[in-house]
Amino acid sequence: MGTWDVGPFDNDTAADFCGDLDEAAPNERKGIVHDALARVIGTAGYLEAPESEEAVVAAALVAAQCPGGEPADPVYGPDEPLPDLTGLRDLALQALDRVTTEPSELMDLWAESEGDPWRATIDRLRSTLLPQPSGEELRSR
Template sequence: MGTWDIGHFDNDSAADFGGRVDDAEPEKKADVLRTVLMAAAGTDPQDYLDEGEEAVAAAALVAAQCPGGEPVTTPYGPKKPLPPLPADLRPLAVRALDRLTAQNAEPLDLWAEAGAAEQWLTGIAALRAVLAAAPGE
């Protein structure tokens, strides 16, 4: 993973994902987010989850539309505005974040190896809190 900072879009995978979101038609943007969130959330906890940066970025985009959510202003995120996202993405994003912070998840392992797991987990916890507090369906 080419990573240059701790932010949700500060790695190659998430930055590329931001471009994919931009490339999608407005009515398909939610589907792009749903696909990566489902991929992370649906991984068996016994299996090793070897990716997840895109799911973190997708969760950040969903959280940005929730009360108390912070807008995604990084130049590595989508450049085009997202339409209002369906509320059912919120609990899905929570499940994805929970999976990414559990055992057998590469992002957590990589941040631990870099000595920044606590800082990364703080950012994930902030996203999760916004998503969990927002109405989900």
């Protein structure tokens, strides 16, 4: 497996995914991100690691456009501009939930190699993707 760190962009699959985004026509990029997220959500059986890695990087690209989101990796992230992906927040959350639910090869691989830092990365993405309460909601609490 070509993985060098715990971040969403830190593996060969993610780098290839971002390269594919760069090569796609601008009007196709949102669909590619959407499809990567939807593909894992629809997997009922054993979820393979490459599909999970694509979903995690897709979720990270969505999170990068949300308030408090970390920017895409300057080296392995996409070079070309992406459209507004914030409408995919709920889908990205569902995809992360599926990646971290058995049966999931990626989750198993990280569990075998002390995956606490990887899990913390997923938790940070999830936190960024959660809708933030509006000022009105905060005042009513």
